Amino acid sequence: xxxxxxxxxxxxxxxxxxxxxxxxxxxxxxxxxxxxxxxxxxxxxxxxxxxxxxxxxxxxxxxxxxxxxxxxxxxxxxxxxxxxxxxxxxxxxxxxxxxxxxxxxxxxxxxxxxxxxxxxxxxxxxxxxxxxxxxxxxxxxxxxxxxxxxxxxxxxxxxxxxxxxxxxxxxxxxxxxxxxxxxxxxxxxxxxxxxxxxxxxxxxxxxxxxxxxxxxxxxxxxxxxxxxxxxxxxxxxxxxxxxxxxxxxxxxxxxxxxxxxx
Ligand code: NAP
Numbered sequence: 001x002x003x004x005x006x007x008x009x010x011x012x013x014x015x016x017x018x019x020x021x022x023x024x025x026x027x028x029x030x031x032x033x034x035x036x037x038x039x040x041x042x043x044x045x046x047x048x049x050x051x052x053x054x055x056x057x058x059x060x061x062x063x064x065x066x067x068x069x070x071x072x073x074x075x076x077x078x079x080x081x082x083x084x085x086x087x088x089x090x091x092x093x094x095x096x097x098x099x100x101x102x103x104x105x106x107x108x109x110x111x112x113x114x115x116x117x118x119x120x121x122x123x124x125x126x127x128x129x130x131x132x133x134x135x136x137x138x139x140x141x142x143x144x145x146x147x148x149x150x151x152x153x154x155x156x157x158x159x160x161x162x163x164x165x166x167x168x169x170x171x172x173x174x175x176x177x178x179x180x181x182x183x184x185x186x187x188x189x190x191x192x193x194x195x196x197x198x199x200x201x202x203x204x205x206x207x208x209x210x211x212x213x214x215x216x217x218x219x220x221x222x223x224x225x226x227x228x229x230x231x232x233x234x235x236x237x238x239x240x241x242x243x244x245x246x247x248x249x250x251x252x253x254x255x256x257x258x259x260x261x262x
Contacts, residue, residue: 198256
């Protein structure tokens with residue numbers, strides 16, 4: 001920091017997103033909603049995509065507009081290849097500065113009963129759609145000389161998990177994909193990284209939290225002693241989307257209350 005720069009201006013130069021256009025998939029609820037609000041608070045206009053993203057009023061629109069930023073809703077079911085391709089083509093034409101591939105789904109069943117349909121659905125949404133969006137938006141970022149892409153990994157990018165083989169496969173692969181894209185695009189000014197949330201209180205984990213034994217088992221392993229709130233994850237994503245992360249490439253950043261440290 002130079003003596004002529006105020007602390008606020010210095011912080012803004014590192015973390016401010018004024019004038020940026022950010023896409024958050026799965027922005028309608030859970031972690032995606034918290035990320036959209038956080039990026040808007042830092043100054044970005046937001047495009048929120050989701051399977052059931054309302055064109056009109058929504059919690060995420062209200063949260064973004066409360067920070068004086070614009071909100072553009074786009075509806076796309078990322079388990080449908082045509083809809084994913086159409087969304088990707090749309091976004092590639094909009095000069096997107098930041099892409100947060102947050103949308104994700106989970107199907108729980110023992111491996112021996114995990115159907116082809118369950119496995120394919122989860123991999124389609126969590127991995128293939130994220131790749132297609134990153135490829136199309138990333139190509140445009142490379143052409144324009146910069147951008148930030150943040151994928152969503154998981155503790156199950158590092159561990160096997162229980163009764164979620166399709167989910168674990170998708171989240172382990174997204175960590176590899178993040179590194180593969182980073183290797184190609186780091187020299188072109190595009191940062192590709194991933195955030196790896198621990199156990200967050202959202203619809204995704206409702207079943208676990210409603211099972212007292214499983215909930216206790218999970219809580220007892222988290223050094224922080226609590227489930228994460230969606231807002232706990234958003235700050236790390238803001239960092240990865242900001243100039244402060246210009247030299248961060250191919251990282252999978254855990255935000256897990258210490259889970260992996262155990
Ligand atoms: P959530 O509350 O269940 O929200 C999932 C979001 O993904 C929703 O906005 C949903 O859109 C969107 N989505 C799901 N299927 C979709 C599809 N076919 N097409 C388009 N959008 C779809 O889950 P969350 O906990 O916030 O999860 C967000 C991300 O974090 C996911 O990638 C998840 O795997 C990951 N994650 C979560 C945890 C956790 O503990 N919660 C831990 C590690 C990683 P609609 O609202 O339109 O349905």
